[in-house]
Amino acid sequence: MSRTRSASRTEPEAELIELRDVHQRFGAVAALRGAGLSLRVGEVHALLGENGAGKSTLLRVLAGLQAPDRGELSVRGRVVHLHTPRDAWDEGIGLVHQHFTLVPRLTVLENLALGVRGPSGGWRGGMRLPLEHVAQRAREVAAATGLAIRPNEVVERLSVGDRQRVEILKVLLREPRVVALDEPTAVLAPAEIERLLALLRQLAASGRTVLIVAHKLDEVLSVADRVTVLRAGRTVLEAERASVNARLLADAMLGQEAREAYDNAPVLGRGSVVGGNHRVQARPGHTECIACLERVEVWPAGEAAAAEDPGAEISLDVHRGEIVGVAGVEGNGQRELALVLSGRRAPVRGRAVLPPDPAFIPQDRSREALARDFDLAENFALALHRQGPWRHGPLLRWSALRTTSEKLLTRYRVLAEGTHALARTLSGGNQQRVVIARELEAGHDLLVAENPTRGLDLAASAFVHGELARLREGGGIGIVLLSTDLDEVLTLADRVFVMVRGRLLEVPAAERTRSGVGELMLSASAAADEGVEKEAWPGDA
Amino acid sequence: MKGWKRKRGQAMLERRLPVGVLRWVGATGLAAGALGLTLLAAGVVLALGGYSPLRAGTALVSGALGSPDAFLSVTLVRAVPLVLTGLAVSLAFRAGVWNIGAEGQLYAGALLGAAVGLVSPGLPAPLHLPVLLLAAGLGGALWAAVPALLKTKLGVGEVVTTLVLNFVALNLTSWAVRGPLQENRGIFPQSDQVAEAARLAPLWEGTRLHWGFPVAVAVAVLLWWVLKYTPVGFRLRAVGAAPNAARVAGRIRVKPLTLGTFLVSGMVAGLAGGVEVAGVTYALYEGLSPGHGYTAIAVALLARLNPLGVIISGTLFGGLEGGAGAMQRDVGIPAAWVRVIQAFVILSALAIERWVRARPHSVFVHPPSAPGGAP
Numbered sequence: 001m002s003r004t005r006s007a008s009r010t011e012p013e014a015e016l017i018e019l020r021d022v023h024q025r026f027g028a029v030a031a032l033r034g035a036g037l038s039l040r041v042g043e044v045h046a047l048l049g050e051n052g053a054g055k056s057t058l059l060r061v062l063a064g065l066q067a068p069d070r071g072e073l074s075v076r077g078r079v080v081h082l083h084t085p086r087d088a089w090d091e092g093i094g095l096v097h098q099h100f101t102l103v104p105r106l107t108v109l110e111n112l113a114l115g116v117r118g119p120s121g122g123w124r125g126g127m128r129l130p131l132e133h134v135a136q137r138a139r140e141v142a143a144a145t146g147l148a149i150r151p152n153e154v155v156e157r158l159s160v161g162d163r164q165r166v167e168i169l170k171v172l173l174r175e176p177r178v179v180a181l182d183e184p185t186a187v188l189a190p191a192e193i194e195r196l197l198a199l200l201r202q203l204a205a206s207g208r209t210v211l212i213v214a215h216k217l218d219e220v221l222s223v224a225d226r227v228t229v230l231r232a233g234r235t236v237l238e239a240e241r242a243s244v245n246a247r248l249l250a251d252a253m254l255g256q257e258a259r260e261a262y263d264n265a266p267v268l269g270r271g272s273v274v275g276g277n278h279r280v281q282a283r284p285g286h287t288e289c290i291a292c293l294e295r296v297e298v299w300p301a302g303e304a305a306a307a308e309d310p311g312a313e314i315s316l317d318v319h320r321g322e323i324v325g326v327a328g329v330e331g332n333g334q335r336e337l338a339l340v341l342s343g344r345r346a347p348v349r350g351r352a353v354l355p356p357d358p359a360f361i362p363q364d365r366s367r368e369a370l371a372r373d374f375d376l377a378e379n380f381a382l383a384l385h386r387q388g389p390w391r392h393g394p395l396l397r398w399s400a401l402r403t404t405s406e407k408l409l410t411r412y413r414v415l416a417e418g419t420h421a422l423a424r425t426l427s428g429g430n431q432q433r434v435v436i437a438r439e440l441e442a443g444h445d446l447l448v449a450e451n452p453t454r455g456l457d458l459a460a461s462a463f464v465h466g467e468l469a470r471l472r473e474g475g476g477i478g479i480v481l482l483s484t485d486l487d488e489v490l491t492l493a494d495r496v497f498v499m500v501r502g503r504l505l506e507v508p509a510a511e512r513t514r515s516g517v518g519e520l521m522l523s524a525s526a527a528a529d530e531g532v533e534k535e536a537w538p539g540d541a
Numbered sequence: 542m543k544g545w546k547r548k549r550g551q552a553m554l555e556r557r558l559p560v561g562v563l564r565w566v567g568a569t570g571l572a573a574g575a576l577g578l579t580l581l582a583a584g585v586v587l588a589l590g591g592y593s594p595l596r597a598g599t600a601l602v603s604g605a606l607g608s609p610d611a612f613l614s615v616t617l618v619r620a621v622p623l624v625l626t627g628l629a630v631s632l633a634f635r636a637g638v639w640n641i642g643a644e645g646q647l648y649a650g651a652l653l654g655a656a657v658g659l660v661s662p663g664l665p666a667p668l669h670l671p672v673l674l675l676a677a678g679l680g681g682a683l684w685a686a687v688p689a690l691l692k693t694k695l696g697v698g699e700v701v702t703t704l705v706l707n708f709v710a711l712n713l714t715s716w717a718v719r720g721p722l723q724e725n726r727g728i729f730p731q732s733d734q735v736a737e738a739a740r741l742a743p744l745w746e747g748t749r750l751h752w753g754f755p756v757a758v759a760v761a762v763l764l765w766w767v768l769k770y771t772p773v774g775f776r777l778r779a780v781g782a783a784p785n786a787a788r789v790a791g792r793i794r795v796k797p798l799t800l801g802t803f804l805v806s807g808m809v810a811g812l813a814g815g816v817e818v819a820g821v822t823y824a825l826y827e828g829l830s831p832g833h834g835y836t837a838i839a840v841a842l843l844a845r846l847n848p849l850g851v852i853i854s855g856t857l858f859g860g861l862e863g864g865a866g867a868m869q870r871d872v873g874i875p876a877a878w879v880r881v882i883q884a885f886v887i888l889s890a891l892a893i894e895r896w897v898r899a900r901p902h903s904v905f906v907h908p909p910s911a912p913g914g915a916p
Contacts, residue, residue, distance in 0.1 A: 371787070385775055
């Protein structure tokens with residue numbers, strides 16, 4: 001559909017926003033080295049690139065969050081300087097953040113009203129939240145875009161997809177000319193992704209410009225009118241959708257050589273629908289059970305989910321040499337299951353037999369996997385500081401920890417300034433490399449990986465998938481992969497489960513297709529979604 | 542077209558010097574900057590108050606550093622409780638425990654220490670001093686145990702509880718020196734002097750500097766070493782820097798560690814009280830501490846929570862307080878002005894800290910948290 005849309009535009013549009021020759025260094029790392037971007041009115045523009053290619057940094061420059069070392073930004077041909085997000089707002093540029101910026105304890109409506117001035121203006125307008133005014137405006141925008149949300153729900157009770165819709169609505173309330181979204185599909189289930197992409201097209205059709213940062217090529221190709229590709233901080237390609245294909249984009253993102261290596265990586269069928277039964281059972285010979293859950297309940301007592309669905313129990317055996325895949329829409333208990341399986345939390349009820357000290361890749365890298373203000377050696381030490389070679393009797397051996405860290409940084413090709421670099425200065429993909437390197441170094445029997453490729457681009461995801469496949473081949477370790485990315489689970493897992501409301505349902509081999517599993521996944525959340533349209537905005541009769 | 546901003550100089554510096562060195566330079570520069578800002582502001586305020594900043598400054602410096610005796614008997618003696626309480630605060634803050642109660646813990650330590658120092662019979666003389674200091678540490682730890690348990694068992698915020706307990710400890714001391722511990726003459730609200738055997742000997746004859754100073758330095762080095770080289774010190778820093786990552790990635794049990802850190806912090810603050818009794822006053826008074834436990838927060842912050850830095854910043858604040866006496870005597874400036882100057886030091890240290898935090902990518906200005914630098 002996007003192809004016909006862009007082709008139907010006859011005259012070349014005037015450039016709305018133009019970024020030229022942007023440079024930005026962070027310490028010794030050059031994030032941007034001459035990046036450029038031009039946006040036209042009414043288009044969906046995709047910004048592509050590997051991790052660390054500078055996508056997020058360029059977006060931050062555009063949103064006024066980062067003043068670059070060098071470069072020029074013009075809006076409708078007029079050069080502007082953005083020093084604060086407010087400057088960007090004044091130019092009509094609105095950013096939907098990758099990590100959400102809502103206040104969890106406030107309602108949707110209160111969140112929307114934050115930072116909005118009331119119609120009365122003056123100090124009185126600034127003194128109280130203009131709730132009625134915002135509700136009115138939100139109703140209009142919601143009606144125009146089909147962004148259905150429950151205005152009086154407390155944000156912390158919303159699903160990730162709903163939160164993202166609130167986030168987008170919040171930006172739309174300010175009537176931006178440009179809506180920029182940083183990796184918006186990373187957290188969504190397949191049906192939600194389609195909903196989002198349709199919304200983006202609709203926004204563009206209504207005359208707004210949409211800039212989407214993404215790394216899944218099929219999504220980009222289905223929605224974008226034009227594409228800009230960054231590699232190593234430079235703009236290497238700027239093209240109409242009609243003139244590119246997936247291979248061309250992958251080449252531009254990775255460089256041709258790297259793309260070929262990626263094609264030869266041990267994971268198949270990326271980004272496309274995968275036929276279900278390429279791997280039917282755990283292979284014989286690797287049947288030793290290393291982790292057993294017996295009638296385990298994961299919902300903490302007293303939590304709303306537990307009350308809604310009492311008695312949800314999980315029984316699961318994990319064997320060496322297999323990947324157990326757990327799919328599901330966020331918020332169905334995968335988080336709790338991951339914590340129990342990794343030994344980070346005791347089950348509410350039931351019995352969990354686990355190997356000592358399971359390795360764990362939590363989904364929230366920056367909060368739970370890494371100490372942002374620690375350097376890389378210290379972050380390696382978090383998991384390694386209890387063990388032999390890094391201990392000298394009762395003391396830590398920092399020299400050994402530094403040596404190991406350097407070795408791991410090289411082996412896992414982490415782009416960093418060295419073991420003294422702080423974790424927070426690394427890009428998401430490099431942070432994940434650090435986490436994986438650390439969790440695999442200690443030699444565990446069980447690895448629990450929770451959305452291990454969330455927020456990662458093609459090459460980094462391929463790396464993670466390759467590592468998981470390699471570990472399985474080794475046969476010495478059992479892996480549980482919990483992911484909201486259905487393709488990931490279907491391609492990698494030997495056995496596939498779906499998590500629905502605290503229960504674990506095994507997917508029969510015959511139904512291991514995107515649509516088959518998708519139906520199971522959404523069956524639970526459909527009921528909850530029905531309530532959405534019915535709830536009234538305040539002020540409705 | 543000129544860029545929005547340039548940072549070339551810094552990038553060049555980073556290429557030429559090792560990271561560890563840069564962090565130390567950064568930390569020192571930060572402290573020097575705070576001090577410079579402070580002196581500037583204090584000078585302006587003194588001038589506005591009608592005093593000559595120059596004369597005041599001269600009196601302050603000569604009172605603190607003017608002679609060997611001024612330095613040893615005034616500055617360093619005052620530095621001892623500041624270093625110890627500063628260490629208590631640093632340790633707690635490093636673990637994310639906001640212990641504002643060093644003052645109360647100091648008094649609790651002084652109270653229990655003095656009580657032990659007064660009852661001499663029954664103890665062999667060489668053991669009396671160690672037992673006094675041990676009792677003082679125990680007193681501080683007991684005082685910290687209340688907010689520590691409230692925090693770890695019930696989730697009560699420690700800022701309020703530690704602060705409130707300061708006043709309770711102060712009043713408890715007032716009651717003790719009017720009741721059970723009052724001197725035998727029963728005239729002044731103070732205790733009798735502790736036994737000779739329970740006192741800290743002078744370090745050099747003829748000065749008032751006592752063995753408490755090397756004790757404080759030893760505690761600082763010990764804490765620095767623990768934070769840097771021991772697993773428990775590393776876990777403590779991890780809990781302070783990133784509690785979630787410590788729990789999930791580090792598999793660290795946060796509550797026991799928090800509890801332990803809190804108690805040790807209280808113990809070190811209590812030790813400060815015991816050292817004051819055994820080394821300076823030899824008796825328990827109401828006004829034993831002129832707010833050392835509060836100044837300790839400034840000492841710790843200025844040292845950027847580094848135990849070795851606390852020795853320096855504690856000595857600096859000791860000099861400020863010691864010089865204040867001279868300033869009052871020679872120029873007639875009320876000693877309260879020193880409180881104003883201390884407030885300036887805290888404010889400028891905090892302001893510079895914020896400024897640094899806003900530049901996360903610069904190695905140059907980053908806190909020395911790396912094991913290669915300082916813990």
